[in-house]
Amino acid sequence: MLVRLRHGLTSGELDPLLALCRDLGYGTRFLDEGRRLLELSGQGDRTHRTRLEDHPDVVEVVAPGDSYELHARGEGRPDTVVQIGSVPLGGGNVAIAAGPCSVEEYERLLILRGGAYKPRTSPYSFQGLGVVGLEMLAAVRDETGISVVTEVLDPRDVERVAEVADWIQIGTRSATNFPLLTEVGLAGKPVLLKRGFGATVREFLLSAEYVLNAGNEDVVLCERGVRSFDSTTRNLLDVGAVAHLAAATHLPVIVDPSHAAGRADLVRPLALAGLVAGADGLIIEVHDDPATARSDGEQAISLDDLRALTLDVQRLVSLDGRVLSELSETSPSHAPNAKEPIQ
Ligand code: PEP
Ligand code: MN
Secondary structure, rough: OEEEOOOOOHHHHHHHHHHHHHOOOOEEEEEOOOEEEEEOOOOOOOHHHHHHHHOOOOEEEEEEEOOOOOOOOOOOOOOOOOOEEEEEEEEEEEEEEOOOEOOOHHHHOOOOEEEOOOOOOOOOOOOOHHHHHHHHHHHHHHHOOOEEEEEEEOOOHHHHHHHOOOOEOOOOOOOOOOOHHHHHHOOOOOOEEOOOOOOOHHHHHHHHHHHHHHHOOOOEEEOOOOOOOOOOOOEOOOOOHHHHHHOOOOOOOOOHHEHHHOOOHHHHHHHHHHHHOEEEEEEEEOOOOOOOOOOHHHEEEOOOHHHHHHHHHHHHHOOOOOOHHHHHOOOHHHHOOOOOOOO
């Protein structure tokens, strides 16, 4: 493990830190004269990395060595493929989740994503249909065979949501709700974990670690943009993070261009940028009448645009040998606005 230390530490400050490293079972060696780069040799334990990161004299752990955390790719570890209902995601399998921001009406639900419980910034905004929304999702799933992803906000609702959802979403506002992360880790369903809007990549991965550490290996990471100084887009899509995550973790990574852009006209370019950066899939807000959507209508694309984007995605991912999953069980007769089944 390689550890970067604070500048100008005195021997009195260094000695207890070195003693701690030795107590943890490591050999210690400085790699520079300024004694800021400390190499630790020996067998690691995954609890050690955060223990050192939490130390006031440690700036960062540069290379974790063999103290791999559960998300880490490690030596030669293949991509994890998460099976969401009938849809494989990761390891060269690309998938698109699409649907309205909130579950609204039964007939608009012939598509995959939709929030029954909505985390709204204002308590006066539409909060979602709750249990009624879940019942609609369950009915659509039963009728069409389509897989469903929906958000859970409250640890007390996890069991109820898990009964309906093929894939449980943790939204950006809940990314550091650690009891909720542990609870979904125990729910026995794949988890879609969105990056906190103010989370570093490291914090994002540690949120994933909570779910993994509860025994759930089916975690999909979602970059949905972080808060920035510029209001041109709703959030700043961090494609650098996508490229990093694709390399650093074995978990599938998807991109949400809708919440990143906040504008329907930018969804296509951000979606394609995410896939080029290494994302395994997309989650997109789509609405048959965006002007009347009860939430996030300004960023919802039309069904025609979704169809066109799906074809673009198919072409793009085939360039590097990846495949876009088809939802074979969905009967097109149940999707009146779609010529082809859409995931
Ligand atoms: C959503 O996908 O419905 C949502 C609320 O997104 P986020 O948590 O990224 O804001
Ligand atoms: Mn939304």
